[in-house]
Amino acid sequence: MKAAVYRENGGPEVLSYEEVADPVPGADEVLIRVEAISIEGGDLLSRQRLPLPHSPYIVGYSTAGTVIAVGEHVTDLRVGQRVSAFGETGSHAELRVVRPDHCWVLPDGLDAAAAACVPVAFGTAYEALFEQAAVTTGSTVLVQGVAGGVGFAAVQLAAKAGARVIGTGSSRRQLDALRRLGLHDGIDYTTEDVRRRVLDLTDGVGVDLVVDPVGGPMTQELILATREGGTIAFLGFSAGQPLIDPVTLVMGDRTMKGFMLSKIFHTPRVRAYLTDIFRRVADGDLDVLVDRTFPLADAADAHRYAEQRGRLGRVVMTP
Ligand SMILES: NC(=O)c1ccc[n+]([C@@H]2O[C@H](COP(=O)([O-])OP(=O)(O)OC[C@H]3O[C@@H](n4cnc5c(N)ncnc54)[C@H](OP(=O)(O)O)[C@@H]3O)[C@@H](O)[C@H]2O)c1
Incomplete structure (x- = not known):
């Protein structure tokens, strides 16, 4: 598959669009064909300063796409479902492996770009306002x-x-x-x-x-x-x-x-309020602001743009 990888921390120029091995889902995981990637504030901070767990490294939290394979223990998702998927790593790629309890099946009418932007932004805001x-x-x-x-x-x-x-x-x-x-x-x-x-x-x-x-x-x-x-x-x-x-x-x-939302995404209460939020976004009760969309091949330019001040909402990439 193609992915945007880096081998050292630094500015957007460390990102390089390359051919890498396809990820393989474990028994408790699902494989997603990515349709949209939301560049999160945390993705920028990771690229700038978080130590790389391995090299080359694929950064990134939030995506939406289609399930194309499920591990043998997975019972609650099936091939062909369109989902919004969060992971600690690996969003900047054509394919990614995620945990089923970090996926939300998309309600009808919700496009992939908006869906990719929902869980981190709305989950963090909801947790701060109504749970904390x-x-x-x-x-x-x-x-x-x-x-x-x-x-x-x-x-x-x-x-x-x-x-x-x-x-x-x-x-x-x-x-x-x-x-x-x-x-x-x-x-x-x-x-x-x-x-x-x-x-x-x-x-x-x-x-x-x-x-x-x-x-x-x-x-x-x-x-x-x-x-x-x-x-x-x-x-x-x-x-x-x-x-x-x-x-x-x-x-x-x-x-x-x-708090760190990534540590509690899988909990029933967070899954429940995010399921409701996805429905509200699909119904038009809540809006997702997307400032600009880039091809994943131009990930360095997309990160450069996302780092500029004065943006209005998310920057999205499409593989
Ligand atoms: N605790 C959690 O669970 C959790 C969850 C999600 C995100 N986060 C963290 O929350 C932060 C924001 O995330 P996000 O995804 O909302 O980020 P984002 O979309 O990139 O937004 C960052 C905001 O910071 C403002 N800003 C002010 N001074 C800035 C500066 N010197 N450099 C860059 N931006 C500046 C930007 O607005 P202007 O450019 O217009 O000033 C922008 O509105 C990140 O640090 C992320 O890691 C934490």
Whole structure:
């Protein structure tokens, strides 16, 4: 099969489109012919800095495609079914092997590009909003980076649950697009004082919950924009490791939480809420934002584009 591989960490240029051996499913696995690959924020971080488990290495979490072989112990999937499939590795390829409990059969009407983008973005956002916190009608939520994958999912899920959603982005274009999907107040973090604006918008109180998949220097500002007794769901660090002052958690009686969705994808409760989310996306209740699509053969260009600031949603590749 063809795949985008790399042999060392680095910029997008380390990716090379090559012929490699086809993967073979074990007894408890399924083989997928990939139709669409979502480039996740985590894929970029892996390529940049995570040690390679082996070389050459095929990075990548999230895909959609068709089941073309099942291991002898697999009973809940069959050849020919179209699925969205998550794995710790191997999305940037024509074929991949995954666990059945990391697959969701696609509802009718859901295309592969959208389906590939659903599990990580919407699963992470849902877990932060409703499982790690209890967002409901009247809650106030601040989403950092509304145009990223986790960001656009969190804005929609929170708004549909009746929360007031404040969000940050790097351009008016992003904030206007997200307003159409439920964002109430948009803040441009390249030009505005985020903490001051959030406090102004909440009569000096701060928000109930921060959803922060971006990290970097802004995280400390977000802590200070959280109300006393509020929660900060810290999910990722696209902008780098945050430097935080834990005293501001203590003095504000605030809780900071983190989790790794990849460790709990297989659990019945995550599988259940993601099954519901796939249905909602297929029905048009939730939107997947795809900024641009590239051929897998141009994976280096696709990663380069995905690393640019100001994107609106996911970058997708097709084998
Ligand atoms: N804990 C978990 O289970 C979990 C699950 C999913 C993702 N994550 C993590 O969450 C993070 C976001 O993932 P994602 O898939 O949503 O990523 P994404 O789609 O690439 O979005 C990243 C966002 O970060 C913003 N950003 C701000 N400063 C940035 C900078 N210096 N460099 C790059 N981006 C910057 C970008 O917006 P602008 O460019 O417009 O500023 C963009 O909205 C990643 O670190 C990922 O590993 C964690």
